[in-house]
Amino acid sequence: MTGVTTPQGPVERVPVLEVENISVAYAAARGAVRAVNNVSFTLHKGEALALIGESGSGKTTLALALIRMLVRAAKVTEGRVRYVKNGAAQDVLGLSEREIRRFRWSECAMVFQGAQNAFNPVLRLSEQFSDTARAHGKGDRAWVKRRTLELFKLVRLDPERVYNAYPHELSGGMKQRALLALGVLLDPQVVILDEPTTALDILTQRAIIDVLAEMQDRLGFSIIFISHDLALAAEMADRVATMYAGEIIETGTVDDIFYEPLHPYTLGLLRSVPRLSGSQDLISIPGSPPDLISPPPGCKFHPRCPFASERCRSEAPPLEDFGAGHLAACWHTDRVVEARQGLWSDGAVVTRG
Ligand SMILES: Nc1ncnc2c1ncn2[C@@H]1O[C@H](COP(=O)(O)OP(=O)(O)OP(=O)(O)O)[C@@H](O)[C@H]1O
Ligand code: SF4
Ligand SMILES: [Mg+2]
Numbered sequence: 001m002t003g004v005t006t007p008q009g010p011v012e013r014v015p016v017l018e019v020e021n022i023s024v025a026y027a028a029a030r031g032a033v034r035a036v037n038n039v040s041f042t043l044h045k046g047e048a049l050a051l052i053g054e055s056g057s058g059k060t061t062l063a064l065a066l067i068r069m070l071v072r073a074a075k076v077t078e079g080r081v082r083y084v085k086n087g088a089a090q091d092v093l094g095l096s097e098r099e100i101r102r103f104r105w106s107e108c109a110m111v112f113q114g115a116q117n118a119f120n121p122v123l124r125l126s127e128q129f130s131d132t133a134r135a136h137g138k139g140d141r142a143w144v145k146r147r148t149l150e151l152f153k154l155v156r157l158d159p160e161r162v163y164n165a166y167p168h169e170l171s172g173g174m175k176q177r178a179l180l181a182l183g184v185l186l187d188p189q190v191v192i193l194d195e196p197t198t199a200l201d202i203l204t205q206r207a208i209i210d211v212l213a214e215m216q217d218r219l220g221f222s223i224i225f226i227s228h229d230l231a232l233a234a235e236m237a238d239r240v241a242t243m244y245a246g247e248i249i250e251t252g253t254v255d256d257i258f259y260e261p262l263h264p265y266t267l268g269l270l271r272s273v274p275r276l277s278g279s280q281d282l283i284s285i286p287g288s289p290p291d292l293i294s295p296p297p298g299c300k301f302h303p304r305c306p307f308a309s310e311r312c313r314s315e316a317p318p319l320e321d322f323g324a325g326h327l328a329a330c331w332h333t334d335r336v337v338e339a340r341q342g343l344w345s346d347g348a349v350v351t352r353g
Helices: 059-066 097-106 125-135 141-154 159-163 172-183 202-219 230-236 254-259 264-271 310-314 333-339
Strands: 002-006 009-013 015-028 031-044 048-052 074-085 088-091 108-111 190-194 222-226 239-244 247-253
Touching: 015 059, 031 059, 031 074, 031 222, 031 247, 048 059, 048 230, 059 074, 059 108, 059 190, 059 222, 097 108, 108 172, 125 141, 125 159, 125 172, 141 159, 141 172, 141 202, 172 202, 202 230, 222 230, 230 254, 239 254, 239 264, 247 254, 247 264, 264 333
Parallel strands: 048 222, 048 239, 108 190, 190 222
Antiparallel strands: 002 009, 015 031, 015 074, 074 088, 239 247
16 A cells, blocks of 8 residues: 555555556467566556557557456466455456456446447347346346436436437447446446547547546546547546556656656657647657567667667666656666657647646
């Protein structure tokens, strides 16, 4: 348990998910695709952690490993996931099939990428909510209806209309709100959202983020928020973890990551976001992500890194604490500190707070 100090005094941060050295590999014809490597982090109660990184960096694989929904070809090769509730810890990877099924909705829910098709087109939403509850031992129809209507109200949907609707009667944004409601139906402590707003227009995205923040405020769950959209991640999260080639290469508070990045890759991601002022050219990170079957030696980012030295080419940097929980895996963070000067001088793309 760690402590933070607020104007009201120290507040204890209670862990709900402790991920220790998780690695995941997919069996492919050419060899093992090491999609997640030695990832560790702790998610605290009521906290929102954003996972950011380019396509293929392992965000979805990591999330699926946490709730044991990996495809058959994938295996967790090492590590541990501890889920803590009311002071008691469970070893998620050691749960039986029956226990993990209950765990998935009741303790840790996941809203997937491309959620538009998640609802069964031939069933009214009322039936889908009661089926989900029944499958997890909550057969009391009156309770399910009450809870569903309450949640629809919370996600700003017209409760009665949506309760009796078929999925095709709802817009994309409405379906996404209904899916958020379904995610928290059984009051999980952790909600994992994988690209929850992709495929929605920008106004709908913003509305969903507002709804999510309000739900979290009211229900107190913790969030793992996976997104390509750095501005949304900054708005939604308390802490951010940057993934590259299956590793967390930097983690810290939103301010640490967006205003004082220490890793060249995080800096590259920030520079590839369009500025509001439009006064600086968009700089994309040169090169492409490494082959995860035979990644480069040393720091995996070295073939793309402007600061790479001999040491980087042979020795992998450890994830080191640079103070107050701001961790980065880089031999030359001093170069990043110099290079980031002026990063936000022409108008920030993300807003603080
Ligand atoms: N079924 C599979 N078989 C082999 N490799 C896979 C499989 N699924 C994913 N991978 C590989 O695992 C790596 C991580 O993929 P993952 O989908 O977790 O990335 P991601 O960060 O979620 O990407 P995106 O932002 O595009 O959703 C990628 O290199 C991908 O090619
Ligand atoms: S360790 Fe070297 S190659 Fe890796 S990110 Fe840092 S400077 Fe770049
Ligand atoms: Mg993904």
